[in-house]
Amino acid sequence: MKEQILELELKNSFELPHIFDCGQCFRWNKQEDGSYTGVFKDNVLNVKKQENIVTFKGICNGDIKEICREYFDLDTDYEQIKKVLSKVDDNLKESIKYGEGIRILRQDLWETIISFIISANNNIPRIKKIIERISKEYGKKIIWNGNEYYTFPTAQSLSKASVEDLRTLGLGFRDKRVYETTRLILSKEIDLEKLQQIQNSNELREELNKLPGVGDKVADCIMLFSMRRFDVFPVDVWVRRVMNELYIKNEDESKVDKKQIRNLAEEKYGNLAGIAQQYLFYWKREENKTA
DNA sequence: ATCCAGGGCGGGT
DNA sequence: ACCCGCCCTGGA
Numbered sequence: 001m002k003e004q005i006l007e008l009e010l011k012n013s014f015e016l017p018h019i020f021d022c023g024q025c026f027r028w029n030k031q032e033d034g035s036y037t038g039v040f041k042d043n044v045l046n047v048k049k050q051e052n053i054v055t056f057k058g059i060c061n062g063d064i065k066e067i068c069r070e071y072f073d074l075d076t077d078y079e080q081i082k083k084v085l086s087k088v089d090d091n092l093k094e095s096i097k098y099g100e101g102i103r104i105l106r107q108d109l110w111e112t113i114i115s116f117i118i119s120a121n122n123n124i125p126r127i128k129k130i131i132e133r134i135s136k137e138y139g140k141k142i143i144w145n146g147n148e149y150y151t152f153p154t155a156q157s158l159s160k161a162s163v164e165d166l167r168t169l170g171l172g173f174r175d176k177r178v179y180e181t182t183r184l185i186l187s188k189e190i191d192l193e194k195l196q197q198i199q200n201s202n203e204l205r206e207e208l209n210k211l212p213g214v215g216d217k218v219a220d221c222i223m224l225f226s227m228r229r230f231d232v233f234p235v236d237v238w239v240r241r242v243m244n245e246l247y248i249k250n251e252d253e254s255k256v257d258k259k260q261i262r263n264l265a266e267e268k269y270g271n272l273a274g275i276a277q278q279y280l281f282y283w284k285r286e287e288n289k290t291a
Numbered sequence: 292a293t294c295c296a297g298g299g300c301g302g303g304t
Numbered sequence: 305a306c307c308c309g310c311c312c313t314g315g316a
Contacts, residue, residue, distance in 0.1 A: 023297065116298095117299095119297055119298080120298040120299060121295090121296065121297085121311080121312090122296060122297075123296040123314085126313070126314065126315085127297085170313065170314090171313095173310090173311045173312050173313095174299095174311095174312080175312085177300095213299065213300090215299045215300085216299095217297075217298060218298070221297085236298085237296085237297065237298095239297085257306095281297085
């Protein structure tokens with residue numbers, strides 16, 4: 001396939017570090033020039049922003065313009081979303097100022113399910129390494145600019161991996177979860193097409209919970225990052241920390257109930273809770289990095 | 292060396 | 305319903 005290039009003027013609500021470091025994706029890597037290169041579906045792309053001009057360049061399976069429009073969710077008006085969320089309170093307003101260029105990518109459902117099963121009780125560098133190894137072993141190779149990239153494997157392809165194979169790739173105790181989830185999806189015992197049609201988020205979460213390795217937090221990440229469910233509010237340790245600091249103020253943070261946090265988020269942020277979560281997560285997380 | 296990292300599971304009340 | 309200990313691995 002041939003390289004394609006797309007240039008767009010994107011003034012607001014599009015900042016690469018905000019998009020790629022807010023916790024939603026694992027396969028985008030920062031380059032020396034500040035641009036990011038990543039693999040999604042059958043595409044390899046480099047994205048660079050200079051002034052207000054964003055340049056997308058790479059190998060695309062289809063029209064780069066359409067692919068980027070969808071993946072980067074360019075038809076959604078984040079200025080409007082931020083305007084609404086800024087009115088909630090000063091805390092959220094502050095977090096939005098910090099991560100004003102965040103966008104929720106439209107990621108592949110299957111890849112997101114497996115990726116977040118791997119994320120359980122794990123750290124980001126290792127999560128990324130494991131996903132790269134899985135892709136290298138079971139994905140499809142794409143060569144671009146003399147470099148090798150690997151697509152995330154299909155369920156069909158990943159099903160060739162035994163539990164032992166997965167253990168060898170470093171998944172640890174998550175090996176069985178990935179193995180069994182792959183089978184449930186491949187056999188359509190859990191039918192991903194049908195999942196998309198479930199409107200009610202609580203109902204959808206219960207369905208996702210049937211997959212081994214998918215509890216409430218992972219299910220919420222799947223819904224937010226690959227199913228456009230902006231109403232869900234994934235509660236991980238960082239979000240629990242920031243919500244406790246801002247609102248709950250319990251002296252023992254570990255005692256704060258996750259359900260209490262979800263209810264609070266729904267009450268405050270409504271059907272935009274998931275986007276609020278991204279601003280809060282990025283804010284707290286980056287603050288911690290520099291501390 | 293010991294602990295922990297973007298949880299989930301299974302076995303207890 | 306809650307509660308708790310345990311789970312692979314590797315980097316600090």
